[in-house]
Amino acid sequence: MSSAGAPRSLASSGQKSIQDICHPLSAEESALNPGSAGLILPNGTPVDTSSPASSSSLLNRLQLDDDLDGETRDLFVTVEDPKKHVSTMETYITYRVCTKTTRTEFDLPEYSVRRRYQDFDWLRNKLEESQPTHLIPPLPEKFVMKGVVDRFSEEFVETRRKALDKFLKRVADHPVLSFNEHFNAFLSAKDLNKRQGLALLTKMGESVKYVTGGYKLRARPAEFAAMGDYLDLFTQKMGTIDRIAQRIIKEQSEFLMELREYGPVYSSWSSFEEDLHDPLEGVSGCMSNCSSALEELTEDMSENFLPVLREYVLYIESMKNVLKKRDQVQAEYETKLEAVVFREDKKTAVPSDVEKCQDRVECFNADLKADWDRWENNKRQDFRQLLTGMADKNIQHYEKFSIIEVSMLLKLLRHPQNQKEINNIKPI
Amino acid sequence: MNNRIMLSHNNSVKIVGGINGSCFSARKTHNNAYLLKKMEISVAEAEKRTGKNAVNMQETYTVYLIETRPVDAASEGTNPALDSLWRRYSEFELLRNYLLVTYPFAVVPPLPEKRAEFVWHKLSADNMDPDFVERRRVGLENFLLRVASHPVLSSDKIFYLFLTEENGWKETVFETGFQAKADSRLKALNATFRVKNPDKRFAEMKHYGDELQSVISQLLRVRARAADRLYGVYKVHGNYGRVFSEWSAIEKEMGDGLQSAGHHMDAYAASVDDILEEEEHYADQLKEYLFYADALRYMCRKHELTQYELEMAVQDLTSKKQQQEELATGTIRTFSLKGMTSKLFGQETPEQREAKLKMLETQIEEGEEQVKERNAECDEFVKSAWVDIERFKEQKDHDLRESLISYAIMQISMCKKGIQVWNNAKECFNKM
Numbered sequence: 001m002s003s004a005g006a007p008r009s010l011a012s013s014g015q016k017s018i019q020d021i022c023h024p025l026s027a028e029e030s031a032l033n034p035g036s037a038g039l040i041l042p043n044g045t046p047v048d049t050s051s052p053a054s055s056s057s058l059l060n061r062l063q064l065d066d067d068l069d070g071e072t073r074d075l076f077v078t079v080e081d082p083k084k085h086v087s088t089m090e091t092y093i094t095y096r097v098c099t100k101t102t103r104t105e106f107d108l109p110e111y112s113v114r115r116r117y118q119d120f121d122w123l124r125n126k127l128e129e130s131q132p133t134h135l136i137p138p139l140p141e142k143f144v145m146k147g148v149v150d151r152f153s154e155e156f157v158e159t160r161r162k163a164l165d166k167f168l169k170r171v172a173d174h175p176v177l178s179f180n181e182h183f184n185a186f187l188s189a190k191d192l193n194k195r196q197g198l199a200l201l202t203k204m205g206e207s208v209k210y211v212t213g214g215y216k217l218r219a220r221p222a223e224f225a226a227m228g229d230y231l232d233l234f235t236q237k238m239g240t241i242d243r244i245a246q247r248i249i250k251e252q253s254e255f256l257m258e259l260r261e262y263g264p265v266y267s268s269w270s271s272f273e274e275d276l277h278d279p280l281e282g283v284s285g286c287m288s289n290c291s292s293a294l295e296e297l298t299e300d301m302s303e304n305f306l307p308v309l310r311e312y313v314l315y316i317e318s319m320k321n322v323l324k325k326r327d328q329v330q331a332e333y334e335t336k337l338e339a340v341v342f343r344e345d346k347k348t349a350v351p352s353d354v355e356k357c358q359d360r361v362e363c364f365n366a367d368l369k370a371d372w373d374r375w376e377n378n379k380r381q382d383f384r385q386l387l388t389g390m391a392d393k394n395i396q397h398y399e400k401f402s403i404i405e406v407s408m409l410l411k412l413l414r415h416p417q418n419q420k421e422i423n424n425i426k427p428i
Numbered sequence: 429m430n431n432r433i434m435l436s437h438n439n440s441v442k443i444v445g446g447i448n449g450s451c452f453s454a455r456k457t458h459n460n461a462y463l464l465k466k467m468e469i470s471v472a473e474a475e476k477r478t479g480k481n482a483v484n485m486q487e488t489y490t491v492y493l494i495e496t497r498p499v500d501a502a503s504e505g506t507n508p509a510l511d512s513l514w515r516r517y518s519e520f521e522l523l524r525n526y527l528l529v530t531y532p533f534a535v536v537p538p539l540p541e542k543r544a545e546f547v548w549h550k551l552s553a554d555n556m557d558p559d560f561v562e563r564r565r566v567g568l569e570n571f572l573l574r575v576a577s578h579p580v581l582s583s584d585k586i587f588y589l590f591l592t593e594e595n596g597w598k599e600t601v602f603e604t605g606f607q608a609k610a611d612s613r614l615k616a617l618n619a620t621f622r623v624k625n626p627d628k629r630f631a632e633m634k635h636y637g638d639e640l641q642s643v644i645s646q647l648l649r650v651r652a653r654a655a656d657r658l659y660g661v662y663k664v665h666g667n668y669g670r671v672f673s674e675w676s677a678i679e680k681e682m683g684d685g686l687q688s689a690g691h692h693m694d695a696y697a698a699s700v701d702d703i704l705e706e707e708e709h710y711a712d713q714l715k716e717y718l719f720y721a722d723a724l725r726y727m728c729r730k731h732e733l734t735q736y737e738l739e740m741a742v743q744d745l746t747s748k749k750q751q752q753e754e755l756a757t758g759t760i761r762t763f764s765l766k767g768m769t770s771k772l773f774g775q776e777t778p779e780q781r782e783a784k785l786k787m788l789e790t791q792i793e794e795g796e797e798q799v800k801e802r803n804a805e806c807d808e809f810v811k812s813a814w815v816d817i818e819r820f821k822e823q824k825d826h827d828l829r830e831s832l833i834s835y836a837i838m839q840i841s842m843c844k845k846g847i848q849v850w851n852n853a854k855e856c857f858n859k860m
Contacts, residue, residue, distance in 0.1 A: 237674060240667075240670070241671055254660070255657035258657055272636060272640075283832055291572045380682055380860060393852045395847050395851060395854070405839045405843065409837065412832055
């Protein structure tokens with residue numbers, strides 16, 4: 001889904017690129033002063049920006065799908081070149097993060113920085129903090145059991161790199177998240193640590209900073225209730241699949257143990273046979289190779305399949321939190337509105353803080369809905385990839401297996417009848 | 429080395445080195461040799477019967493239908509009716525015991541196992557289980573075919589009657605008196621004969637039998653455990669089928685792909701039953717040679733016994749000759765009770781001595797006859813046994829090689845099925 005290889009140059013004529021459309025969230029004034037931004041659709045019609053909700057959802061509609069051409073993309077990010085660093089305190093891996101962009105938010109058109117997992121984790125936390133109305137893409141699992149998985153094996157590092165690459169690309173393709181200044185810092189800052197302390201929050205960020213008010217929600221809109229229900233059921237299914245996968249790994253490992261015993265037994269048999277010595281020795285070798293093939297399959301399930309499942313479960317946890325926050329925002333609004341209505345006889349205008357609440361609710365709902373659609377799409381891709389990957393591994397395993405067996409069969413069929421006759425004639 | 433125990437010219441006993449090795453040419457195993465050339469044999473069916481046993485108690489047992497048809501008649505174009513009769517396992521055992529005793533130098537084909545051993549958990553260890561009965565049917569047919577293609581055993585009358593005479597066969601077998609010949613010493617597991625000059629070839633053969641039995645037992649044990657585990661791996665995949673189905677219910681676009689993939693996972697889980705059934709054939713083939721190893725060891729023991737009896741006869745003869753010499757020369761070289769008592773209570777009278785010498789003379793004559801006989805027996809045994817051992821070796825090498833080949837083919841077909849199922853599942857996943 002993400003662009004591979006070198007990013008293409010932007011189209012300079014023809015349709016307007018996204019950068020020409022002022023983002024309602026980055027230009028705070030325009031969000032609160034409708035009409036001043038002068039948003040115009042590519043086909044020339046003006047955009048009604050009377051409420052932030054509509055403009056953000058509009059923007060999301062204008063947002064290019066992952067699958068569409070990157071012609072109007074103006075931000076390309078890749079994660080590559082993992083390298084091991086050994087210091088006295090610790091050993092860790094860094095990845096090169098390359099950025100190519102024409103956005104004015106960036107000082108330079110290109111960046112290349114080294115980041116480690118910790119930094120990605122920092123970024124995700126910051127995004128969650130500063131963009132609480134949005135669904136932040138998942139990271140690969142933080143902790144891996146030492147001893148069970150080799151953190152520095154090529155396969156593990158490559159799997160992680162791919163997941164980190166997917167993460168950044170999803171952020172880069174997000175119409176809101178990609179403009180986040182922490183993301184900017186992550187991509188461009190030479191030394192990330194210095195930036196971590198800066199408490200730069202956009203005004204919008206402030207305006208959506210919530211205190212857990214403990215307001216009671218009257219009625220959750222159907223679509224968000226449905227999201228919540230779906231996530232619960234989905235988590236259940238993920239849990240079941242995780243358990244099944246673990247069970248398969250266990251059974252395969254135990255089968256592997258038995259398979260490993262075959263080789264030595266056939267070998268010791270061949271040691272006291274004459275004519276059957278070579279065939280039996282061949283079978284012994286074949287069994288050893290089969291063991292290796294099975295070992296690879298089992299390892300792959302542990303290292304590639306399970307982690308992705310678990311990432312999704314964590315991801316869904318964070319999504320549920322976003323849904324909760326949304327409920328909170330709505331509850332606050334409803335409560336405040338109730339209080340106002342209660343005093344309606346005073347004939348005062350709706351206070352601005354209630355209006356702000358209403359805005360927040362609508363903004364949140366719009367962001368969430370748009371992100372939900374994006375999430376559904378990504379989920380579909382992710383699972384298609386995961387499951388076809390699992391199928392592929394099994395296919396490869398059986399192919400390896402049959403190659404081993406075929407070579408053993410050929411050896412067995414090569415019956416040296418002539419040689420045998422010669423050997424059997426002994427002098428009186 | 430074949431040691432010959434010979435009587436030398438001065439009536440003393442000598443061991444001379446024998447003929448080294450034997451000359452033979454590689455012969456192919458004929459499946460259509462001997463009786464099989466004339467007759468088609470099969471164990472077609474199995475049936476449950478109930479009846480009263482020896483202690484008048486009700487019992488359930490299985491009988492097997494043996495069908496035979498003369499080959500010549502079939503080749504003439506006419507299809508004669510099959511002759512058939514029913515036999516139960518114990519009758520097969522009786523036949524085999526008869527053959528063991530009557531042809532001691534032969535490596536007698538083994539029967540399928542009496543009780544299911546080396547089973548993996550799903551496989552029943554119950555003798556009445558239909559799968560076990562079916563595998564036994566195949567094993568019994570195999571036994572008959574092996575006997576029928578044996579150069580010596582195939583022409584045995586009792587065997588022929590076993591295949592053709594349902595009634596009265598048991599009585600006929602007992603009438604041969606083979607049970608008297610059956611040496612109880614051989615049955616005793618702890619029987620050891622101290623053979624002074626063991627034949628190296630037979631000792632090696634016995635050792636080979638031990639090793640073969642040990643290694644095949646190990647192999648069968650590993651296989652049983654591996655079968656259990658493999659069963660588990662496949663069956664757990666069936667759980668994917670169920671969860672994909674449940675999951676598809678809460679999805680929109682992904683639903684169809686998941687649902688159909690789930691069906692393929694179910695198919696995958698189900699495929700293990702066939703795989704393990706085929707593997708069971710391989711295990712049965714190994715088991716046959718496990719029991720053949722036993723037959724080999726039995727034959728080597730029989731040879732030891734023959735050798736032992738010869739050595740006993742020789743020893744007996746030697747001591748008799750020694751006694752003769754002592755009596756004749758009046759010197760007592762060896763301690764004997766006779767010698768002591770004669771010293772204490774006086775010498776014998778010349779008449780008594782004469783009588784004794786005469787007796788010894790006859791005994792020595794008899795003894796020499798016996799040694800000659802036993803020598804001949806031993807020679808005969810060794811010659812025949814070694815022919816059958818070579819035949820067995822070839823058969824074993826051929827059969828085991830074939831077994832390994834069919835095992836490899838079976839594994840390859842298992843892989844093909846696996847690839848197909850996962851490809852089908854992959855197609856469904858791609859449609860998600």
